[in-house]
Amino acid sequence: MRKHHHESGLAIATVLMLTTVMLLLGAASTRLVIQSLKDTSKEFTDHAQASNVAQAGLQDAIGWFKNQDQQPVQAPASSSCADEGFAPVYSDDELVSETIDESQGIVRDYQISGNIYGRYIVPRSDCSTASTQLVRDVSVQRAKTAGSSIPNGTVWSIFSEGIVYIRNDFTKNSDSYSFNTGPEDAPNRILSRAAVKSEIVRIAMRAPTSPVSVTASSGGHTFGSRCHLIGDDDATSAINYFSGGSLPSATLITPGGLAMRESNPEQLTTEVFFGVTDNELRGLSDRVYTNVNSLPERLPFSITYLQGNFTFTPEKPLAGEGLLYVNGNLTLKNNSNSLFTGIIYVTGQLTVGRDNSLSGAVITGRMNCNATSGNTSIEYNHNIVRNTQNRLGLYRENNLSYSIIEVE
Known part of the structure; x- marks a missing residue:
């Protein structure tokens, strides 16, 4: 009889122990799921912000094309590369500068919140690569020049990369407005990247001469x-x-x-x-x-x-x-x-x-x-x-x- 009670006690203790372990594991599992959801949510948020930064770069580039004195925007006559028409210019004066790094294309930084910053890069072509992740004159590929009087510069393909990053180095260059380090340079840290691509077209509307x-x-x-x-x-x-x-x-x-x-x-x-x-x-x-x-x-x-x-x-x-x-x-x-x-x-x-x-x-x-x-x-x-x-x-x-x- 005592042996039976003893065995029953052991069984109850075992069940309680297993229940406790399962509860602990369940709590840990729940915490892991919650943390995973938080991480996923943050990842989506960061990526959405990076997409918004890339979109801002796209709109900046479209504005650049619209504001050029020469229309349509074309490479110099002496150039053998149509892509050279896209050439934003850097200036020490922030109000007139078209970029912080003209060797790359249109590049700008802006504050999102606190030390969270966004940078967009709309990269120019050096005409040495066939990459599509550059700004390119695609008028010929879109059949906007062959057999017609429509010139190069009618259709441009625009690529824009957006970067969301933590800026820890606020050292400025001699122009007093651009940062001395990029998003990838320590102690800064990149949170997310995204890119968008689109085409712009200049409507070469004819001028009718009759009612x-x-x-x-x-x-x-x-x-x-x-x-x-x-x-x-x-x-x-x-x-x-x-x-x-x-x-x-x-x-x-x-x-x-x-x-x-x-x-x-x-x-x-x-x-x-x-x-x-x-x-x-x-x-x-x-x-x-x-x-x-x-x-x-x-x-x-x-x-x-x-x-x-x-x-x-x-x-x-x-x-x-x-x-x-x-x-x-x-x-x-x-x-x-x-x-x-x-x-x-x-x-x-x-x-x-x-x-x-x-x-x-x-x-x-x-x-x-x-x-x-x-x-x-x-x-x-x-x-x-x-x-x-x-x-x-x-x-x-x-x-x-x-x-x-x-x-x-």
């Missing part, structure tokens, strides 16, 4: 007597039509003795007129819409891309300015009182009813301007055209090309 340019290779154009095509002193004709098609039928008013037609212009396809494909232009646009009801009351001065057929009515008129690109048909109904200033490009048919006014220039596949009463005016204005070209033709990021990549 209306039609691009379709066959007829089907109608211009009624109340369709007023108006041109300023720089206009060459009232209608600029592709000579491969039949003459537009036209009974129209052209104030100022403007010639009715020009018979042999270049066919202004999307790629000829803008220097980019339809899909590329969509990626470069400020706004993309697929439904007329989603448009704001007035389009701001920007590149607006409309996908599909759009009809504007008295209840929903077209209003705005800038560049309007319609991949489809555009209809301005009678009495819609639509008013647009800038350049309108329509791949399909543009139908304009009475009491609508367009200023700048219109390029369209086919045209139907046949108001039977009231008046409709399409006015060519070279100042509006040039302003649209100059302001919207600057370098733009192609959003379709953006990617986050591994650092080599």
